[in-house]
Amino acid sequence: MRFRAKILDVACLNHFTRVINTIAKLAKTCTLRLTPGKLYFILTDKVANGGVSMWCELSQGNFFDEFQMEGVAAEHNEIYLELMPENLSRALKTAQNAKTVKIKLTNKHCPCLTVAVELPSLASSSRIVTHDIPVAVIPRRLWNDFKEPSVPDFDVSIYLPVLKTMKSVVERMKNLSNSIVIEANLNGEMNLKIETDLVSVTTHFKDLGNPPWVLDGDSQNSTQDRDPETMAEARVDIKKLQQLLAGQQVNPTKALCNIVSKRIVHFILLHEDVYLQYFIPALA
Amino acid sequence: MKCAVGGPHLRAFGRAIHAIARISDEFWLDPIEKGSVLPIFRCLNTLERNVEKCNIYTNVNNCHVIFQLFCKHGVIKTHNLTFQECDPLQAVFAKHMCPNILKVQSRLLADIMIHFPTCQEEVTLAITPVKVCFKSYTEEERDFSKAMHTEIQLHPEEFDYFQVGVDSEVTFCLKELRGLLAFAEATTAPVSIHFDVSGKPVAFSIEDMMVEATFVLATLADIEHGISRQSPCLSQRQKRSTLPKAFADKTENVPNSSADKNSNSERISSKKLCWNRSMCNYAESSVELPKLPSRREAAGDSTMVEAVVPTDSDHHKFHSLFFGAVSLNDPDVNSHTFHSLATASDTEEDFDNRQLSPVIQ
Numbered sequence: 001m002r003f004r005a006k007i008l009d010v011a012c013l014n015h016f017t018r019v020i021n022t023i024a025k026l027a028k029t030c031t032l033r034l035t036p037g038k039l040y041f042i043l044t045d046k047v048a049n050g051g052v053s054m055w056c057e058l059s060q061g062n063f064f065d066e067f068q069m070e071g072v073a074a075e076h077n078e079i080y081l082e083l084m085p086e087n088l089s090r091a092l093k094t095a096q097n098a099k100t101v102k103i104k105l106t107n108k109h110c111p112c113l114t115v116a117v118e119l120p121s122l123a124s125s126s127r128i129v130t131h132d133i134p135v136a137v138i139p140r141r142l143w144n145d146f147k148e149p150s151v152p153d154f155d156v157s158i159y160l161p162v163l164k165t166m167k168s169v170v171e172r173m174k175n176l177s178n179s180i181v182i183e184a185n186l187n188g189e190m191n192l193k194i195e196t197d198l199v200s201v202t203t204h205f206k207d208l209g210n211p212p213w214v215l216d217g218d219s220q221n222s223t224q225d226r227d228p229e230t231m232a233e234a235r236v237d238i239k240k241l242q243q244l245l246a247g248q249q250v251n252p253t254k255a256l257c258n259i260v261s262k263r264i265v266h267f268i269l270l271h272e273d274v275y276l277q278y279f280i281p282a283l284a
Numbered sequence: 285m286k287c288a289v290g291g292p293h294l295r296a297f298g299r300a301i302h303a304i305a306r307i308s309d310e311f312w313l314d315p316i317e318k319g320s321v322l323p324i325f326r327c328l329n330t331l332e333r334n335v336e337k338c339n340i341y342t343n344v345n346n347c348h349v350i351f352q353l354f355c356k357h358g359v360i361k362t363h364n365l366t367f368q369e370c371d372p373l374q375a376v377f378a379k380h381m382c383p384n385i386l387k388v389q390s391r392l393l394a395d396i397m398i399h400f401p402t403c404q405e406e407v408t409l410a411i412t413p414v415k416v417c418f419k420s421y422t423e424e425e426r427d428f429s430k431a432m433h434t435e436i437q438l439h440p441e442e443f444d445y446f447q448v449g450v451d452s453e454v455t456f457c458l459k460e461l462r463g464l465l466a467f468a469e470a471t472t473a474p475v476s477i478h479f480d481v482s483g484k485p486v487a488f489s490i491e492d493m494m495v496e497a498t499f500v501l502a503t504l505a506d507i508e509h510g511i512s513r514q515s516p517c518l519s520q521r522q523k524r525s526t527l528p529k530a531f532a533d534k535t536e537n538v539p540n541s542s543a544d545k546n547s548n549s550e551r552i553s554s555k556k557l558c559w560n561r562s563m564c565n566y567a568e569s570s571v572e573l574p575k576l577p578s579r580r581e582a583a584g585d586s587t588m589v590e591a592v593v594p595t596d597s598d599h600h601k602f603h604s605l606f607f608g609a610v611s612l613n614d615p616d617v618n619s620h621t622f623h624s625l626a627t628a629s630d631t632e633e634d635f636d637n638r639q640l641s642p643v644i645q
């Protein structure tokens with residue numbers, strides 16, 4: 001099992017760092033899946049995570065100038081590692097003016113992802129900063145746990161409002177309540193509501209637009225038959241929503257959410273070449 | 285004691301307090317209880333803008349030290365703080381005898397330390413003739429699989445001065461050093477690092493026109509070399525009502541800290557004797573050392589402390605011993621008589637049984 005990758009371009013490095021920072025805000029521990037063409041950051045919906053799950057997909061060619069990997073076996077040319085994205089974030093934080101950044105799988109006192117940063121220096125030779133991030137190799141028999149989630153059979157799909165606005169609204173609401181209701185209809189209207197003993201606050205968004213999903217068979221019928229004014233809603237933990245929004249450092253190219261009434265809210269964020277899915281289950 | 289600190293120097297003085305506050309709960313200007321001096325100098329920007337002069341003097345009758353800040357618009361802020369007398373300690377550490385010396389711009393040192401997480405407690409400095417390496421130090425086995433390990437390699441060319449007499453690796457406490465680093469960055473003076481093999485202290489010092497600061501840190505002693513008899517452990521009581529006193533085998537005149545009443549320099553030292561974690565068990569047979577007569581003690585506690593040599597040998601020993609000396613040389617202030625604080629006293633009787641500063645070696 002081998003993995004070596006190198007980033008030479010400073011813009012790519014900045015972009016990669018931003019992605020890692022986003023992931024670090026969403027998960028304390030997650031799975032990194034490496035394939036010859038892509039990297040995936042995966043969080044499965046365990047109770048420990050509060051039922052949230054995440055799937056983030058990147059094309060390695062958009063970030064790395066060199067990328068070589070050898071999986072566990074020829075017919076299973078993939079590597080699954082468990083790590084704390086915060087460590088990776090910290091390693092990259094002070095590497096923003098690096099000449100090169102190399103990431104490789106090593107075995108020091110335990111399996112590690114080693115990040116070697118070559119920094120400019122006053123001397124003829126560069127300054128090298130090495131970070132060894134401990135990882136756990138996930139055996140092949142557990143790989144089934146980390147399959148790509150399917151798009152749920154949603155009631156309403158709607159584009160999100162400008163994330164910056166949504167973020168500031170949710171942040172203020174977080175001070176008042178632990179849960180928030182997200183509701184939307186097929187008329188491009190979305191409401192964010194909180195209700196406590198003392199106060200209820202609702203923020204209305206209009207003209208958001210509904211993405212045109214191409215679905216086969218029955219699922220398409222169900223949304224077509226639906227009254228466009230009827231709201232589909234789910235009450236979720238406000239902190240989870242706030243974490244998702246806080247992690248977005250740049251406005252995504254596409255941002256939408258799918259609501260399964262009273263069950264789950266499914267967010268899809270596409271930013272250039274990074275595809276992020278995030279699921280927040282509804283509270284009982 | 286009576287002294288005045290002029291406007292431009294206030295910032296440096298305030299910064300020194302900040303740096304020392306990072307290390308020590310108690311501050312030896314005159315010993316002052318935890319947390320009482322720092323608030324006076326907390327906001328350095330405001331201090332610089334508003335305060336024209338600062339007077340510091342003692343009122344021994346009621347154990348008060350008074351900080352008087354003369355601010356703009358005729359406002360005078362007076363802070364009364366209680367102090368307790370004690371016998372001072374001073375590290376005797378021969379910097380010039382260290383085989384390894386590095387001199388580096390404070391900016392570079394800050395650029396190095398930034399790569400370590402703020403929670404990183406200890407770092408190791410490793411030196412060979414061809415490279416210098418700073419790396420994070422993790423103590424326990426179980427932490428290896430969780431903690432991130434960071435290492436920075438530098439070429440000797442990056443240093444203003446590079447001297448390696450003996451290849452060595454010294455491990456010391458980074459957290460407390462950060463106080464000095466912040467101070468160094470402000471003064472833009474280069475930082476000198478003097479050190480030897482593991483177990484011997486490492487000294488970080490800054491010197492510029494106004495200020496001289498030295499931080500002496502103990503380093504982790506290698507278990508193979510046994511416990512050094514040269515570095516006695518000093519215990520600290522649970523209840524730190526007064527600073528502990530510890531004495532060396534022989535009390536000596538410490539050069540430069542004699543009761544030179546005409547000295548224009550005022551020595552402000554701070555010290556902290558601290559145990560690092562679960563280290564030492566005290567030996568049954570302690571090394572008895574001569575005790576100085578105790579001075580007036582506010583709390584009335586006995587603060588005699590025995591210096592002991594630990595016999596516990598199954599773990600690394602880590603003594604942390606900090607001494608900082610910052611002297612403000614202000615040639616303009618000739619009219620004040622400065623007493624060396626190492627032998628501070630205000631009443632004549634005490635001059636007769638004056639004891640000079642005891643020494644720890």
